[in-house]
Amino acid sequence: MKDLICIDEWKIIQKNFDKENNRIYESLMSTGNGYMGMRGNFEESYSGDSLRGSYVAGIYYPDKTRVGWWKNGYPDYFAKVLNSTYLIGIKIFLNDFELDLNTCTIKDFYRELNMKEGYIKRSFIISKDNNEVKCDVIRFVSMDIKDMICIKYDITPLSDDLKVSFIPYLDGDVRNEDSNYDEIFWNEIARGFNDSGSAYLTVQTKKLDFFVTSTMDIKLFLDGHQREFNSDDSSDYMHVSKKVDVNLNKDHTASLEKYVSLVSNRYTSKEDLITKGNEILISSMETGFDSLFLNHKNKWDEIWEDSDIIVEGDLKAQQGIRYNIFQLNCTYTGEDERLNIGPKGFSGEKYGGATYWDTEAYCINFYLSTAPEKVARQLLIYRYRHLNYAKENAKKLGLKGALYPMVTMNGEECHNEWEITFEEIHRNGAIAYAIFNYIRYTGDKNYLIEYGAEVLIEISRFWASRVSFSKRKNKYVILGVTGPNEYENNVNNNWYTNKLAAWCLKYTMEVIDLVKEMDENAYNILKERLSFDDEELKVWSDIALHMHFPWIDDLGIFEQQDGFMDKEIVPASSLPKEDLPINQHWSWDRILRSPFIKQADVLQGMYFFGDEYSICEKKKHFDFYEPLTVHESSLSPCVHCILAAELGYEEKAYDLYLRTSRLDLDDYNNDTSDGLHITSMAGTWMSFVHGFGGLRVKNDLLNLSPMIPSNWIGYSFRIMFRNNLVKISVTKESIEIELLNGKGLKIVIFQSEYILTNNGNTKLRIKN
């Protein structure tokens, strides 16, 4: 845990320039708009340690993985998130000396990520030969015009007159840090200058034929007044630039506005890219920086209107939750059903791929509650579109039905560790659970007829072919799996996996009945198309009924997997600090034979199927498993926080909440330099709303059981539920519910029902 930033309710502020932690700040200051994004790199050259990263959603590289040991069935490639054309670069020369914060003497350094309005602001004074120069920079990735990035770079000499040269450029000669042999993944296709004067660069991925055109142009201002200028245009392989020289008098300010548009053949035919990119650029420049900025800010206002969470009395907690909400909105906006939520968003390259089970188990909850129904639906349809790949994937493993990939970009599996790729099959259950969760939350049962039932049936077929029957146990067993706790590999009967599998089969049968009931015709078509029959359903029912669930008799709790209790059970608190995190210090076998749990496993199931277990049962499981958990997955603290809140473990809940909400801000896991933990940010949101707010949906009704950490004065959050926008405000004294928008709804608070309507009854307040 590090102390990196100033505490502020809306801002992430860095007040001291810190070369050593520069990569961490670059990660923290990442911005995006769901279509593209970038790390918080500097515009000017920087010779210190840095990971320059710009990323475009959905553009990836199928990198070779056939290196080293190989197992039959492994995928041919690993989809790497592709570092693409560096868009923000502006070289700055001050009296012919190049500005580089790594070598200059700096004072009054200030950098801010403004979450409310979605921009980065930076200012500093550099001194060189007793000459001081002030620089102010603002940058935003437009939330309004998704293809646009705007930068304003101000330079003011404080001591003497100054010759300033701005060299804004586009640089396509980038490479991924995680490429195996320093390979370059891009070819140049075209570069040059449009008639309008803008510079463009079109690059193409060496595989898969993604084309990306970036176009840039500039405006120059002196003390706020736009000026004509001569630009010295030049271009070289993978590089286009302009150069503007300005002679500045002391205390006068030169401002360069750099406008960049980015278009790709994901949305525009490749022949039209240059024209299209320039059109967007020209029209944006006509609008101008200030208006573009205002429109951008207004979009962020709308986002916060639907999703803000306010904490009173705890700025750290406040900053944490807003940071998570901010980054989630930078990463995914739900407009394109081919996109998903990458684990690092636009903040880094690590892990590759875009889609993990994180989306279904965690992220979808955030989007269900803070965005229109359509957004969560897009996430489900994304998987529906990949069903054929999932069926191929199951076939490769000699199984029936569909097995969704562990990591994917386009539906194909692209991960190759056998214990994960082949064995971490609980992911398939999460995809079914997300359908259940979506229906439960939205009531959109038509989704099942259109898409959901088919996915569920194929998933159930997978489970039915994946179980085997143990004569000795006289039960169905699932051998050789890795559960959510990846610190156990190739185990038999991971309770969570078995539970999910049995539940999937039951739920699918319910859904089949429901479809039949709702639309007999649709049911018949489905039945014929997927050719299922009573015989098949009978088998499913038998499996669901006779699944083996490992059980620790003397403790009266489920056993994480067969044989878990043969381990020496010692709490994680007994681990020496220097061994933490164990995944950075211990060899894999040592981790595997230890009792330590990477992330919620049995408890994940207790959370998913909370209604099936009493508080007393949950407590017993929590008390046994939580002390063994090292939370070395960013997805772990949130689930524990939610359960702790439910069980009345207030302190534990609060600690875990802080850990999840400030995971990156305080670099808890010592890995923020690689990028942010985007998907776990949805977990943070869940900790808050499902944990402290106690939000559940039961029988089509919103249920709340709020609690409040003792050091807080109050908090409020907003959620969308079935077209109602509701604000929930909690203090130690009261719980207030306000209908901000919508026709009204019935709501359950601590088991009592209340009604909100849009005429008169928009607000209710009960004692806490």
Place this chain on the structure above:
Amino acid sequence: MKDLICIDEWKIIQKNFDKENNRIYESLMSTGNGYMGMRGNFEESYSGDSLRGSYVAGIYYPDKTRVGWWKNGYPDYFAKVLNSTYLIGIKIFLNDFELDLNTCTIKDFYRELNMKEGYIKRSFIISKDNNEVKCDVIRFVSMDIKDMICIKYDITPLSDDLKVSFIPYLDGDVRNEDSNYDEIFWNEIARGFNDSGSAYLTVQTKKLDFFVTSTMDIKLFLDGHQREFNSDDSSDYMHVSKKVDVNLNKDHTASLEKYVSLVSNRYTSKEDLITKGNEILISSMETGFDSLFLNHKNKWDEIWEDSDIIVEGDLKAQQGIRYNIFQLNCTYTGEDERLNIGPKGFSGEKYGGATYWDTEAYCINFYLSTAPEKVARQLLIYRYRHLNYAKENAKKLGLKGALYPMVTMNGEECHNEWEITFEEIHRNGAIAYAIFNYIRYTGDKNYLIEYGAEVLIEISRFWASRVSFSKRKNKYVILGVTGPNEYENNVNNNWYTNKLAAWCLKYTMEVIDLVKEMDENAYNILKERLSFDDEELKVWSDIALHMHFPWIDDLGIFEQQDGFMDKEIVPASSLPKEDLPINQHWSWDRILRSPFIKQADVLQGMYFFGDEYSICEKKKHFDFYEPLTVHESSLSPCVHCILAAELGYEEKAYDLYLRTSRLDLDDYNNDTSDGLHITSMAGTWMSFVHGFGGLRVKNDLLNLSPMIPSNWIGYSFRIMFRNNLVKISVTKESIEIELLNGKGLKIVIFQSEYILTNNGNTKLRIKN
């Protein structure tokens, strides 16, 4: 299984040129002398599919492995067997047209590996424009002068006069087929021509600084008479060559003798390599081809004198066993304690590394019985020299003592699959067992004082720190291992591993007592140096006494590992043929959750500790486990053959023997194209001598219980035992033992003792 070669007692003969299977033949025709060796490539250019491979013992490349997913504790490199300078090349031009068997019309093709005398012979007639030319080639890697290779290439025009150009060359521009990104592993250091006229090429590995100098020169003969000639010398990067033109009349023969020496800085300082290489070459050329050949053949005679096995009435079996003995002798001769027995010998690149547990569990038996004591001792000392690396290796895993690597060249682990590297720890037991086996066979107890005890103590320390105590079982358990059956990963309590561990601890304590008894002073020094005490030994004793051994109650046999019986147990015979081998057709998870066994696991233990189990017990285990075994490790059939022979399962024993002995000759596993299964060849020898011959050593005495397959007339084998060379001949009627050399010994045949002496009583014959 393929029908590739003619059956012959001493020869491997290919009568039809077969482009499709060329790589298989190249593997089969591999030759070597323990210092270097090569695949059976053609001397002349060949444009068809081929793996050109020359290898020098102990020269390897630590290739990068940090690609893809990574686990803490993985080694930094994978030691690749290094394809090195191509030594045998001779380009042939016939009237300016280049000889290339891939494009020529060929008749009377004949190729022979002569095992008795250790050479390759090839002849064929090519036709071009109605012109026929006969070629005859002989090549041997000298068993007498280990640095020399000699080739004789005869060309005879049969139809018309012919201009022949010979271009013998050395080519250092080679690469490994298994390099990750087509990397080149060699740099050129020097090339040129010595004053004597010979051409040389010195190359250096890009890592580790191995230097290799190859030097070549030629002689020309016309109809057997040596001729002067003008040679056109030329050289280019990584390439040196000579060129000789000869105008030949019809039916006259031009012969080119190519002499190549190879020296490396493993034995000669790098400054002296060129001089040394040329000295050896000059002296060899003075000796001349025929004498060199004769001396080489004499060495092979000596080898066969000590190790030949004769089968009467079954040519296939005869050819098989001789092929195995031949290749083992090509691979390892025991003169250099830094060398070991690579899994592919000099026949290919696959697997990398030189040393696996194969050496200790299998190969050592062959060398114990067919070579002077010193050879097996070298293999043990090899591991002694690596003890410090093994201690580091254990430390990396957070454990005490020594864990020997799974794969190594110099003692460092260089394998990186966690389930193998970290978990296949039974290898450590095999290293202890080899010490026990060596002492049992040779009686050389001094080895324990000098080296053995220290290795055993460090291995035992590893086991003592690797076990954990299960409260539930009230026993010591070993969690998270991979047994010899690699089709199970990360299992708990693999019976074989637990058994070996407990045995190691017990044996080490016995050895400590023995050392104390033999040499109190040595004992005290050892005790102080390794600082062990009674407390430590008490813990070992407790572990050995209270180890958990999984047990299948209703069958009354050991369970391969905890939970094995939860699988659906179906015999391997139920597998569809198109699924075999399953490791080429099934994804890894499917293999793991199946009941199919890759290689002997429980049965390996029954073989190692045969004295502890009754025939009835062994039978029960064999009857259960053998039907589940798919023998997809080349090391599997031999152990099953030995047990089958002991249990009187004659047919099974014979089938398994044929499978192991002709594994490569008939390409059983469909992978001979990659190279030969050298280490399993020792298993073949064991099948014969321990299986059919029933050889065991008990209480310092040689025990034999021969059986004979019903289709054989008789067989005989020779073994060395405590400085006696004994020939055992078995027919259906009699067993004859003859002392060929040595002072005599007591011998046990079917539980009865007999005495052989070197005066009078050299032979005994009993009824079978």
